[in-house]
Structure formats: structure tokens, C-alpha cells
Amino acid sequence: MSDRQQLNGIYAITDPQLLPDDTQLFMAVESALKAGLSCLQYRDKKADASKALRQARGLAELCGHYGCLLIINDDVLLAKASGADGIHLGQEDGVLLQARDYLGPDVLIGRTCHNSLQLAEEAKIQGADYLAFGRCYPSSTKPSAPATSLAIFTQAAHLGLPLVGIGGINSPARAAEVKAAGASMIAAVEGIFAQSNPQQAVHQYHQAIKDTLLNSLPTEVQHDSLSRTF
Ligand SMILES: Cc1ncc(COP(=O)(O)OP(=O)(O)O)c(N)n1
Ligand SMILES: Cc1nc(C(=O)O)sc1CCOP(=O)(O)O
Numbered sequence: 001m002s003d004r005q006q007l008n009g010i011y012a013i014t015d016p017q018l019l020p021d022d023t024q025l026f027m028a029v030e031s032a033l034k035a036g037l038s039c040l041q042y043r044d045k046k047a048d049a050s051k052a053l054r055q056a057r058g059l060a061e062l063c064g065h066y067g068c069l070l071i072i073n074d075d076v077l078l079a080k081a082s083g084a085d086g087i088h089l090g091q092e093d094g095v096l097l098q099a100r101d102y103l104g105p106d107v108l109i110g111r112t113c114h115n116s117l118q119l120a121e122e123a124k125i126q127g128a129d130y131l132a133f134g135r136c137y138p139s140s141t142k143p144s145a146p147a148t149s150l151a152i153f154t155q156a157a158h159l160g161l162p163l164v165g166i167g168g169i170n171s172p173a174r175a176a177e178v179k180a181a182g183a184s185m186i187a188a189v190e191g192i193f194a195q196s197n198p199q200q201a202v203h204q205y206h207q208a209i210k211d212t213l214l215n216s217l218p219t220e221v222q223h224d225s226l227s228r229t230f
């Protein structure tokens with residue numbers, strides 16, 4: 001499977017307030033990985049360079065064992081030095097084409113598009129590999145993030161890129177709602193890493209998404225799918 005094809009599923013994002021040291025970070029991430037993550041984003045806006053490099057390299061190794069893509073938030077130098085699979089860049093995080101020049105063609109680049117189809121179209125032209133829209137619900141992790149309507153996922157579908165929903169997706173029911181609206185990936189901090197059991201949290205997200213998608217199928221197809229599962 002190419003890295004692009006893997007951009008579908010659950011996308012966990014770390015938070016230094018919830019996971020303040022290496023032990024807590026690696027234990028919580030490994031727990032989430034056991035339930036199956038498509039992507040993990042390392043996001044720590046305050047870490048000094050040596051802490052960031054140590055933690056990002058540790059996560060790269062851990063994610064590699066579980067077949068999960070590691071994405072670095074904001075910092076292209078750290079993405080390169082840690083051997084991560086990708087970088088996430090917001091609208092204030094520099095020019096996408098420069099990041100592509102520096103990181104090369106194989107590194108995944110994600111772009112924040114808030115609630116804007118125009119930003120999404122620009123990101124596609126500039127070579128983004130996925131587009132992120134948020135915040136989908138009020139978020140305690142980033143209360144200042146501008147809100148999006150879930151209709152943006154339908155509006156952006158024609159761009160043909162993986163679409164990520166982010167912001168306040170802190171329950172399985174919300175994950176299922178955003179997925180049903182057309183998101184390829186569900187990104188979450190609190191819903192996974194503020195939980196005592198990240199593995200169980202990710203498992204419940206998967207389960208809710210599966211149930212919702214199954215319920216959206218015609219009844220005869222539902223019965224057929226269930227008889228194959230059990
Ligand atoms: C998957 C994903 N989507 C959006 C963001 C937000 O990025 P940005 O707007 O640059 O804000 P910060 O995360 O840097 O505060 C993200 N990190 N990940
Ligand atoms: C980092 C970030 N960016 C957002 C955006 O909308 O661009 S919302 C957000 C925080 C996501 O954390 P939680 O799942 O705990 O709400």
C-alpha cells in the first residue's frame with residue numbers, strides 16, 4: 001500500500017500537556033497503536049530541539065513497528081531529521097512548495113484548510129497530500145480554532161484528496177458523524193490521549209465508524225456483510 005492510500009482511518013495527535021514525559025508519551029502512543037492508527041502526529045510547540053528530536057525519533061521507530069505513518073507538526077527540519085513520513089503545515093507555517101523542495105517527493109504534506117474550499121484548492125495545486133478541515137466541534141485543546149461546517153467534506157470531495165476532520169472529535173459518535181459527512185480520516189487529541197485507555201478509545205472510534213457505515217448500506221447488503229463477519 002502506498003503512503004497516500006493509508007490516509008484513511010484514525011489520526012491521533014500527541015499533546016505535551018496530556019503526555020508530559022517520554023514514558024507517558026511512548027506508553028500512550030503504543031496503546032493507541034495497538035488498536036490500529038493510520039497516522040500519528042507529533043505536536044509539541046514548546047519542546048526544545050533535543051527533546052523534540054529524541055521524542056520524534058522514538059515515535060518514528062514505534063510507528064514503524066505498527067505500520068503507522070508519523071507526521072510532524074509545523075517543523076520541516078524536525079520532519080527530515082527524525083525520518084518521519086510527513087509534515088503538517090497550517091496556513092501560517094510556511095510555503096508548501098518550499099517544504100516540498102526541502103523534504104522531497106515522497107514525504108507526505110498535510111495542509112490546514114479551516115472551512116475554506118479556496119484554501120483547499122490552493123493546497124492541492126501546491127502539492128498537498130491531504131487536506132484538513134476544522135474545527136468540527138468546540139475543542140478544549142485548541143479553543144481558538146475557527147469552526148467549520150461538516151458540509152465542507154462534500155464540497156471538497158471533487159478534489160480527490162484524502163480529507164481530514166479535526167477539532168473536538170472527542171467521542172465515537174462524533175467520529176462516526178464526521179466520517180459519514182465524507183472525511184477520510186478522523187484526527188483527535190483529547191478523545192484518544194486524555195483517555196485512561198487509548199487503545200480502547202481508538203477501538204471504540206473504529207467500531208462506531210464501522211457501525212455507521214454499515215447502517216448506511218441497503219438492508220440486504222447489511223445482512224450479507226454481517227453473515228461474512230460472523
Ligand atoms: C491533521 C491536522 N489538521 C489541522 C491541524 C492544525 O494545524 P495548524 O493550523 O497549523 O495549527 P497547529 O496545530 O500548528 O496549532 C493539525 N495540527 N493537524
Ligand atoms: C490542533 C488542532 N487544530 C484544529 C483545527 O481546527 O485546525 S483543532 C485542533 C485541536 C484538536 O484537538 P482535539 O481533538 O482535542 O479537539
Ligand SMILES: [Mg+2]
Nearest residue numbers: 074089090093
Ligand atoms: Mg501549525
